[in-house]
Amino acid sequence: MFKNLRQLASYVGKYKIYAILTPIIVSLEVVMECLIPFFTADLITYVQQKYVVSDAILTKWFISFVESIIPGKPLAVVGGYCILLILMALTSLTFGAVAGITCSKASCGFAKNLRTELFNKTQDFSFENIDKFSTSSLVTRLTTDVTNVQQSFMMIIRTAIRSPLMFIFSILMAFIRGGSMALIFVVVIPVLLFGLIFIAKKAMPIFKKVFKKYDALNASIQENVHGMRVVKSFVREDHESDKFGTASQNVANDFVRADKILAFNNPLMLLCMYAVMTFVCLFGSQAIVKGDIIIGEFSALLTYGMQILMSLMMLSMIFVMITMSAECAKRICEVLNEDATIKNPPSPVYEVENGDIDFVNVSFKYSERAERYALSDVNLHIKSGQTVGIIGGTGSAKSTLVQLIPRLYDTTVGQVLVGGKDVRDYDIVSLRDSVSVVLQKNVLFSGTIKDNLRWGNENATDAEMERVCTLACADEFIKTFPDKYDTYIEQGGTNVSGGQKQRLCIARALLKKPKILILDDSTSAVDTRTDAMIRKAFAQEIPNTTKIIIAQRISSVEDADLIVVLDDGKIDSIGTHSELIKDNAIYKEIYESQTKGGKME
Ligand SMILES: Nc1ncnc2c1ncn2[C@@H]1O[C@H](COP(=O)(O)OP(=O)(O)OP(=O)(O)O)[C@@H](O)[C@H]1O
Numbered sequence: 001m002f003k004n005l006r007q008l009a010s011y012v013g014k015y016k017i018y019a020i021l022t023p024i025i026v027s028l029e030v031v032m033e034c035l036i037p038f039f040t041a042d043l044i045t046y047v048q049q050k051y052v053v054s055d056a057i058l059t060k061w062f063i064s065f066v067e068s069i070i071p072g073k074p075l076a077v078v079g080g081y082c083i084l085l086i087l088m089a090l091t092s093l094t095f096g097a098v099a100g101i102t103c104s105k106a107s108c109g110f111a112k113n114l115r116t117e118l119f120n121k122t123q124d125f126s127f128e129n130i131d132k133f134s135t136s137s138l139v140t141r142l143t144t145d146v147t148n149v150q151q152s153f154m155m156i157i158r159t160a161i162r163s164p165l166m167f168i169f170s171i172l173m174a175f176i177r178g179g180s181m182a183l184i185f186v187v188v189i190p191v192l193l194f195g196l197i198f199i200a201k202k203a204m205p206i207f208k209k210v211f212k213k214y215d216a217l218n219a220s221i222q223e224n225v226h227g228m229r230v231v232k233s234f235v236r237e238d239h240e241s242d243k244f245g246t247a248s249q250n251v252a253n254d255f256v257r258a259d260k261i262l263a264f265n266n267p268l269m270l271l272c273m274y275a276v277m278t279f280v281c282l283f284g285s286q287a288i289v290k291g292d293i294i295i296g297e298f299s300a301l302l303t304y305g306m307q308i309l310m311s312l313m314m315l316s317m318i319f320v321m322i323t324m325s326a327e328c329a330k331r332i333c334e335v336l337n338e339d340a341t342i343k344n345p346p347s348p349v350y351e352v353e354n355g356d357i358d359f360v361n362v363s364f365k366y367s368e369r370a371e372r373y374a375l376s377d378v379n380l381h382i383k384s385g386q387t388v389g390i391i392g393g394t395g396s397a398k399s400t401l402v403q404l405i406p407r408l409y410d411t412t413v414g415q416v417l418v419g420g421k422d423v424r425d426y427d428i429v430s431l432r433d434s435v436s437v438v439l440q441k442n443v444l445f446s447g448t449i450k451d452n453l454r455w456g457n458e459n460a461t462d463a464e465m466e467r468v469c470t471l472a473c474a475d476e477f478i479k480t481f482p483d484k485y486d487t488y489i490e491q492g493g494t495n496v497s498g499g500q501k502q503r504l505c506i507a508r509a510l511l512k513k514p515k516i517l518i519l520d521d522s523t524s525a526v527d528t529r530t531d532a533m534i535r536k537a538f539a540q541e542i543p544n545t546t547k548i549i550i551a552q553r554i555s556s557v558e559d560a561d562l563i564v565v566l567d568d569g570k571i572d573s574i575g576t577h578s579e580l581i582k583d584n585a586i587y588k589e590i591y592e593s594q595t596k597g598g599k600m601e
């Protein structure tokens with residue numbers, strides 16, 4: 001637990017100065033707070049014993065100081081005490097306020113650094129890493145978990161310094177002022193410690209579970225908000241509400257269970273506090289009657305007793321908070337310590353020579369634990385500049401196959417070569433710049449059309465953007481928008497149609513001037529005429545680019561140099577349209593189903 005907290009503490013970075021200043025200022029505040037009852041007791045004693053000076057060095061020094069200014073007037077000493085106490089209270093207040101500011105600067109800065117680091121880390125994650133954590137869990141870790149750790153950090157540098165210091169000082173002062181009566185405070189400590197450890201041990205396992213349920217809650221929100229339109233069109237609001245309700249109830253139940261245990265914390269504290277006070281009053285009053293101690297010392301003892309118990313109470317709260325955030329810290333460290341599964345090789349190749357692609361005995365499964373291979377024994381050789389169609393039923397691993405080319409996943413067995421070299425030998429950025437993929441689940445981001453296109457090339461000129469949009473048949477509809485290329489695209493591209501979105505995604509991919517262009521079902525929402533126009537433009541304008549087209553429609557791939565038929569993760573056949581239509585049962589079946597009664601589209 002402490003290993004994780006220590007690792008996280010290193011993210012304080014430039015806010016370290018505030019993290020160091022806070023405990024120092026807090027210590028000064030504690031000293032002031034402990035001196036106030038000391039002088040108050042002196043004042044009471046001084047007045048009660050008809051201006052007899054006590055033995056304490058501080059007191060003697062203070063009284064001789066006041067008498068040197070106004071000699072022979074005991075009331076001036078009383079006034080001096082009042083001024084001193086007010087000054088001490090104000091100083092303590094100022095220290096408290098300054099510590100509050102430095103503490104908040106340190107903890108907010110720490111949380112900012114931690115979030116940034118986590119975010120940057122997730123940017124380096126491969127698809128496999130993301131699959132492992134799940135998106136919703138990553139969101140919880142970056143938000144709720146960081147907030148909890150931030151609060152703990154705040155407590156550690158402020159309250160966790162203040163409470164033990166206050167405790168030690170108050171015990172010391174209690175012994176100085178109250179003598180052996182202060183032993184009452186010592187007796188109660190083991191009782192409290194035992195109680196607190198017992199409570200924390202019981203609550204810890206519940207907190208462990210509750211954060212997993214938080215992930216489920218976030219998953220439910222994310223999925224619902226993301227798919228709101230589908231939810232509405234299928235009138236699934238009630239079902240979704242129920243699902244969310246269950247996830248929310250689960251979190252609530254666990255918190256209630258944890259709180260039921262933690263609820264003993266406060267009563268236990270109060271029980272000890274009142275028991276101690278009762279004993280102090282009982283023995284104290286007897287001692288006063290016997291003349292063993294005087295009222296001033298008794299009042300100091302009561303105040304220190306309060307401070308001791310308050311600091312123990314704060315310590316117990318810190319204990320709970322740290323118990324809770326230890327689990328969050330662990331979850332954050334899991335992300336920080338996760339090795340990106342796809343990394344640059346030690347001496348990477350920066351130049352992709354051409355668009356040749358070779359799959360050599362490739363088998364692939366999505367995770368080590370998966371029983372089934374998504375792809376098995378794939379051997380495929382594509383020459384630079386060729387157009388290759390990939391066809392097959394849903395789930396036949398078409399998308400899986402092409403995701404291996406830009407190294408979105410690494411092969412489990414075998415090799416994928418691009419331009420004659422293993423994809424694992426390339427610098428990832430160079431490889432992905434040369435291999436442009438229009439993913440099946442593509443997204444546009446909020447911003448203008450130009451902003452979105454520039455994802456393909458930051459420095460693209462207007463003329464270049466228009467050229468690629470013409471190639472992707474997007475120019476024709478962009479020109480009909482009032483703001484043309486400056487039209488604002490809403491988050492997720494909700495204000496453009498499915499077909500328009502696909503064409504914008506193709507244009508964006510083309511802007512990279514890739515050596516290999518992969519379209520994963522990217523024209524499924526585009527009408528057949530426009531689909532044909534796009535393919536024709538590709539053939540004429542980018543003849544040297546290797547083009548891989550995954551499609552459900554035979555018409556999208558029939559002109560291709562090669563067509564690969566995939567079936568259940570294996571290559572069933574490779575050939576041209578005319579060859580496959582003769583020899584391949586699957587291809588023939590798809591063809592016939594689409595042409596029954598003439599061309600269906
Ligand atoms: N991220 C993933 N994690 C685990 N399994 C996956 C993942 N993505 C896909 N699969 C599995 O791999 C197999 C192939 O999926 P893939 O998406 O490649 O099929 P596809 O041919 O592209 O289908 P479609 O035509 O529907 O797009 C399926 O059985 C699928 O369940």
Ligand SMILES: [Mg+2]
Nearest residue numbers: 398399400440
């Ligand atoms: Mg697919």
